[in-house]
Amino acid sequence: MTINTDKLDKIVADAHRNKAERDKSYREQALKLFPWVCGRCSREFDLRNLRELTHHKDHDHFNNPSDGSNWELLCVYCHDHEHQIHADAIAAAEAGHLLEEKKHREATHNPFAGLKDLLEKKGN
Numbered sequence: 001m002t003i004n005t006d007k008l009d010k011i012v013a014d015a016h017r018n019k020a021e022r023d024k025s026y027r028e029q030a031l032k033l034f035p036w037v038c039g040r041c042s043r044e045f046d047l048r049n050l051r052e053l054t055h056h057k058d059h060d061h062f063n064n065p066s067d068g069s070n071w072e073l074l075c076v077y078c079h080d081h082e083h084q085i086h087a088d089a090i091a092a093a094e095a096g097h098l099l100e101e102k103k104h105r106e107a108t109h110n111p112f113a114g115l116k117d118l119l120e121k122k123g124n
């Protein structure tokens, strides 16, 4: 059996187009709903620099409620900053979680835990 790369290419191309269309439509809606001002630094925008003036509050680009409640207009700089904070928060949360888990394992990992109880119970 041969892999039909044409078909694969089409699927990939479709996926890209769908994403582009989805992003475009949510952006258009967001730009109708909100003033063209960055939500962080209040920089004003016009048609020349309107690129990348949207952001998903929960970082889920599939979550596009029509009331715009998941959207926020951010300029490129604040947007990058916001995503950096988000990435850092995830990394920190993961690091913290792993650390907690490690502590937990060290505190509870005792191969003879329970054995003492078992013996004591038997002794009664």
Ligand SMILES: [Zn+2]
Residues within 6 Å of the ligand: 038, 039, 040, 041, 042, 043, 074, 075, 076, 077, 078, 079
């Ligand atoms: Zn900004």
Ligand SMILES: [Zn+2]
Residues within 6 Å of the ligand: 054, 055, 056, 059, 079, 083
């Ligand atoms: Zn974003």
